[in-house]
């Protein structure tokens with residue numbers, strides 16, 4: 470898949486990038502959000518959820534493993550799999566339903582700490598990898614369809 474690396478100097482930039490991605494996602498997309506603790510995965514997800522739903526207070530699903538938001542184009546599932554002990558626990562949390570569309574048509578699946586779910590994560594997922602908080606400047610590496618990369622080439626982080 471095509472790829473791009475972007476600079477993310479501030480938390481506002483992580484949120485704004487997520488907001489920009491809201492115009493690119495389509496029902497059925499699976500986005501993995503990787504990177505170490507505190508990298509900005511939830512911040513980016515919050516920007517994306519705000520861009521799609523207008524909801525500005527999406528919280529991290531740290532303890533519940535998943536939050537689900539209603540949307541006209543199908544639900545948005547936001548997983549944080551950090552606390553999983555075994556990949557199978559992701560199924561109990563509803564990952565299989567989310568990935569199969571469950572009883573809904575399509576939908577969007579955002580997954581923080583995807584490596585915790587092992588090979589349950591589809592290979593053709595859009596991969597978003599954020600650098601460590603200690604990196605200066607912080608950056609993000611994105612593997613996504615060509616039209617995403619074209620759109621992102623002209624994206625610049627807010628000053």
Ligand SMILES: Nc1ncnc2c1ncn2[C@@H]1O[C@H](COP(=O)(O)OP(=O)(O)OP(=O)(O)O)[C@@H](O)[C@H]1O
Pocket residue numbers: 477478479480481482483504505506507508509510511512513549581607
């Ligand atoms: N690009 C950035 N530059 C500086 N600070 C950032 C950036 N992105 C996010 N932050 C800040 O870093 C902190 C951690 O962000 P966030 O909770 O989104 O990380 P996370 O990757 O989801 O962490 P976790 O691994 O615990 O889920 C927050 O205070 C957030 O505002």
Ligand SMILES: [Mg+2]
Pocket residue numbers: 510511512529549581
């Ligand atoms: Mg998080």
